[in-house]
Amino acid sequence: MVSSNLKINHERLLADFEQLSKIGLTANNGICRLALSREDLEARSWFADRIEEAGFLVHDDDAGNLSGILPCDNPKAKTLLIGSHLDTVLNAGRYDGAVGVLAAFESLRTINEAGIKLPVHLEVIDFTDDEGAWQPMFGSLSLTGRLPKNYLRDANGEMSSFRAALIRAGINPEHVHRARRAAADLAGYIEVHIEQGWRLERSRVDIGVVTGIVGRSSYQYAFHGQAGHSGTSSMWERRDALQGAAIFITRAHELVREHYPEGVINCGNVEVKPGTRTIIPSEVIVTIECRHVDEAMLSEMEQALIGLAHECAQAYRLTVTSDRFGHIATAMMSDSVIGAIEKACNQLGATHTRLASYASHNAQVMSTFTESGMLFIPSVNGISHNPAEFSRWEDVVRGTNVLMHAILNMALRQ
Amino acid sequence: MVSSNLKINHERLLADFEQLSKIGLTANNGICRLALSREDLEARSWFADRIEEAGFLVHDDDAGNLSGILPCDNPKAKTLLIGSHLDTVLNAGRYDGAVGVLAAFESLRTINEAGIKLPVHLEVIDFTDDEGAWQPMFGSLSLTGRLPKNYLRDANGEMSSFRAALIRAGINPEHVHRARRAAADLAGYIEVHIEQGWRLERSRVDIGVVTGIVGRSSYQYAFHGQAGHSGTSSMWERRDALQGAAIFITRAHELVREHYPEGVINCGNVEVKPGTRTIIPSEVIVTIECRHVDEAMLSEMEQALIGLAHECAQAYRLTVTSDRFGHIATAMMSDSVIGAIEKACNQLGATHTRLASYASHNAQVMSTFTESGMLFIPSVNGISHNPAEFSRWEDVVRGTNVLMHAILNMALRQ
Numbered sequence: 001m002v003s004s005n006l007k008i009n010h011e012r013l014l015a016d017f018e019q020l021s022k023i024g025l026t027a028n029n030g031i032c033r034l035a036l037s038r039e040d041l042e043a044r045s046w047f048a049d050r051i052e053e054a055g056f057l058v059h060d061d062d063a064g065n066l067s068g069i070l071p072c073d074n075p076k077a078k079t080l081l082i083g084s085h086l087d088t089v090l091n092a093g094r095y096d097g098a099v100g101v102l103a104a105f106e107s108l109r110t111i112n113e114a115g116i117k118l119p120v121h122l123e124v125i126d127f128t129d130d131e132g133a134w135q136p137m138f139g140s141l142s143l144t145g146r147l148p149k150n151y152l153r154d155a156n157g158e159m160s161s162f163r164a165a166l167i168r169a170g171i172n173p174e175h176v177h178r179a180r181r182a183a184a185d186l187a188g189y190i191e192v193h194i195e196q197g198w199r200l201e202r203s204r205v206d207i208g209v210v211t212g213i214v215g216r217s218s219y220q221y222a223f224h225g226q227a228g229h230s231g232t233s234s235m236w237e238r239r240d241a242l243q244g245a246a247i248f249i250t251r252a253h254e255l256v257r258e259h260y261p262e263g264v265i266n267c268g269n270v271e272v273k274p275g276t277r278t279i280i281p282s283e284v285i286v287t288i289e290c291r292h293v294d295e296a297m298l299s300e301m302e303q304a305l306i307g308l309a310h311e312c313a314q315a316y317r318l319t320v321t322s323d324r325f326g327h328i329a330t331a332m333m334s335d336s337v338i339g340a341i342e343k344a345c346n347q348l349g350a351t352h353t354r355l356a357s358y359a360s361h362n363a364q365v366m367s368t369f370t371e372s373g374m375l376f377i378p379s380v381n382g383i384s385h386n387p388a389e390f391s392r393w394e395d396v397v398r399g400t401n402v403l404m405h406a407i408l409n410m411a412l413r414q
Numbered sequence: 415m416v417s418s419n420l421k422i423n424h425e426r427l428l429a430d431f432e433q434l435s436k437i438g439l440t441a442n443n444g445i446c447r448l449a450l451s452r453e454d455l456e457a458r459s460w461f462a463d464r465i466e467e468a469g470f471l472v473h474d475d476d477a478g479n480l481s482g483i484l485p486c487d488n489p490k491a492k493t494l495l496i497g498s499h500l501d502t503v504l505n506a507g508r509y510d511g512a513v514g515v516l517a518a519f520e521s522l523r524t525i526n527e528a529g530i531k532l533p534v535h536l537e538v539i540d541f542t543d544d545e546g547a548w549q550p551m552f553g554s555l556s557l558t559g560r561l562p563k564n565y566l567r568d569a570n571g572e573m574s575s576f577r578a579a580l581i582r583a584g585i586n587p588e589h590v591h592r593a594r595r596a597a598a599d600l601a602g603y604i605e606v607h608i609e610q611g612w613r614l615e616r617s618r619v620d621i622g623v624v625t626g627i628v629g630r631s632s633y634q635y636a637f638h639g640q641a642g643h644s645g646t647s648s649m650w651e652r653r654d655a656l657q658g659a660a661i662f663i664t665r666a667h668e669l670v671r672e673h674y675p676e677g678v679i680n681c682g683n684v685e686v687k688p689g690t691r692t693i694i695p696s697e698v699i700v701t702i703e704c705r706h707v708d709e710a711m712l713s714e715m716e717q718a719l720i721g722l723a724h725e726c727a728q729a730y731r732l733t734v735t736s737d738r739f740g741h742i743a744t745a746m747m748s749d750s751v752i753g754a755i756e757k758a759c760n761q762l763g764a765t766h767t768r769l770a771s772y773a774s775h776n777a778q779v780m781s782t783f784t785e786s787g788m789l790f791i792p793s794v795n796g797i798s799h800n801p802a803e804f805s806r807w808e809d810v811v812r813g814t815n816v817l818m819h820a821i822l823n824m825a826l827r828q
Contacts, residue, residue, distance in 0.1 A: 195646070196643050228797065229773060229798040230682060231680075231703075231774070235679075249657065257650065263649075264644070266693075267657075268644060269686050269690065277701045278503075279680075357646075358643075359645045384647075385692075
């Protein structure tokens with residue numbers, strides 16, 4: 001067992017964080033490093049330089065996943081992956097993803113400098129397009145061989161633009177499947193991330209040990225009514241698609257709050273047709289996303305929302321159709337990785353609690369492939385996907401130390 | 415007084431109606447003659463041919479208003495205008511506007527053929543762009559000298575496209591102001607139109623005599639909240655702009671139905687920002703139009719809606735701003751025109767009732783300039799701005815006969 005006195009170099013970590021935070025900085029102090037954008041490529045190039053500087057091997061697979069490898073003496077050893085992502089959503093903060101990659105990198109540097117010999121290769125990985133500028137989890141889906149064949153066609157944005165963005169990043173769209181690895185070559189996957197909620201902060205706990213990641217289903221509800229003249233149609237006898245959609249939005253949130261306290265929904269978009277002030281809306285499309293930590297409850301909640309939509313439609317003499325256009329199953333984290341993280345917390349005197357992740361992460365994809373786990377550090381006010389996203393630096397440092405010792409615990413267990 | 419036995423030629427009117435209904439016919443049996451479009455220009459050219467055929471003078475002013483004039487013997491006489499419009503909204507029906515122009519034209523033909531000498535010129539007019547493909551009431555605003563100077567800049571659609579459309583229609587954008595007439599030259603304005611509601615049909619009354627046209631105010635309400643991660647933000651503590659907007663839409667309709675029975679609103683569009691399913695909406699813009707027959711009540715209703723919006727915003731810890739971007743004042747019809755119409759109804763044995771118009775019409779603009787009035791014929795099921803728009807042919811014929819005798823009553827009163 002490695003002494004719990006071994007600590008990462010927090011000044012070096014901070015210097016890295018500050019440099020990375022300048023890449024994609026926007027006028028409102030936010031970060032924009034959409035996957036495969038110029039800013040994302042700049043961040044990757046910066047990171048490749050850091051990997052070389054540290055004396056690790058730079059590895060760049062056919063899906064653009066960028067790694068730094070600290071090899072062990074046995075070339076046939078398995079690889080323990082530790083990662084996150086450098087890409088961001090639009091108008092993002094500095095911590096989401098970036099902390100995970102830099103913490104993993106700093107852990108490897110510290111282990112390397114301490115001269116610790118491990119029975120596994122250690123590999124820090126920046127997964128391509130975690131956030132889904134084009135295809136959420138593009139990198140981890142490719143690495144695990146689960147990227148759909150027609151991924152280009154179903155991507156967000158134009159197919160030709162996605163293709164161009166891949167090629168610009170040096171990725172051949174036809175060769176992405178070559179990024180697939182063999183599960184037998186892996187010793188596990190571990191990731192540190194900001195919580196993006198306020199559970200840890202409010203309960204004053206240092207580390208969240210993730211037990212599972214919520215399943216997600218995405219729907220489009222289309223409410224159909226009848227167009228009409230906005231002035232001459234009676235206020236009592238309209239078949240106004242927007243009135244049905246509006247009451248549905250209100251009542252859907254009430255339903256989830258009252259009956260599914262562990263469920264989460266978001267109505268993220270509304271499209272009104274024809275969308276002009278002088279015509280009563282004939283069609284309204286509501287985009288809604290559902291999450292639940294329990295797969296069966298997620299399904300029950302989805303059915304309850306469909307029932308509610310029909311009830312709201314009937315009240316305004318409308319019809320409604322629902323189309324589930326995306327589903328990611330609930331993922332359970334590995335007991336052995338949970339154990340390695342909790343042991344590291346105890347070694348370092350960090351308080352910890354088990355919790356579910358309401359956000360998707362690459363660990364969700366990796367968990368179908370290899371023993372995987374995650375740890376969360378507190379987010380101030382739970383703000384995320386927003387320039388105001390913030391975590392205290394001492395929490396970032398503590399989380400990185402826990403990560404490093406969790407890596408050691410996992411590696412030495414082999 | 416002219417004998418009430420004088421009747422229009424309903425077969426000729428029907429033939430005109432059937433020919434006009436073929437211009438701009440769409441695949442779903444609707445009509446599309448957007449102002450200044452190829453179809454609109456085709457309808458105008460067809461109508462100019464009919465005017466010439468009838469032996470009237472064709473007149474085409476600098477705003478593209480197209481008229482047929484039946485002159486009286488005294489060249490210095492005033493002109494009684496009778497009109498409506500040949501343009502339509504997108505995906506319209508066959509009756510809105512077209513009935514008014516054809517009924518006026520048929521009335522003039524019948525009066526001419528009967529050899530009746532009147533002390534005024536009679537002029538049937540097709541006003542340019544009643545429906546606002548570019549600028550609502552473009553023609554009547556130009557004729558009354560009320561078209562805003564920067565009309566090109568503030569139009570719907572691109573300024574350059576509007577300019578091109580005007581030029582294509584033979585209208586010089588710089589010379590539109592020359593269409594202005596002198597109020598002293600006019601003897602009044604009268605228009606027949608479908609009701610676009612079901613009040614006449616349900617009360618089994620033949621003719622609606624319009625007392626006033628509702629005022630209209632258009633607003634954009636912008637609800638501002640906080641963007642956040644759709645999965646990790648607590649369902650109890652969000653500042654979700656869409657939840658505020660949705661409850662506002664529901665309660666705004668309730669408020670008007672309960673407290674302003676003569677008021678009408680329409681929420682015609684909703685825009686959600688950033689508009690993606692994984693981010694909690696930070697801003698939602700609701701476009702809303704308010705109408706009321708009473709100018710003071712319209713203003714009170716507008717204030718009540720602003721108050722409600724603030725209440726709904728506060729309930730979700732949002733802020734809201736309201737921007738009134740359009741207002742057309744309530745217009746009162748002239749007692750003398752109302753009298754001429756009611757007298758004609760009585761002469762012909764048509765039942766009639768006074769009512770307000772909830773739709774805007776050129777009579778609204780004309781009423782600020784000359785004594786104006788309107789009569790409505792029943793609309794089946796009140797459907798309008800829709801291919802299913804329908805009025806029984808006997809009602810169209812009865813309305814045309816009432817219009818003709820109302821014209822005679824007005825003209826002979828001079």
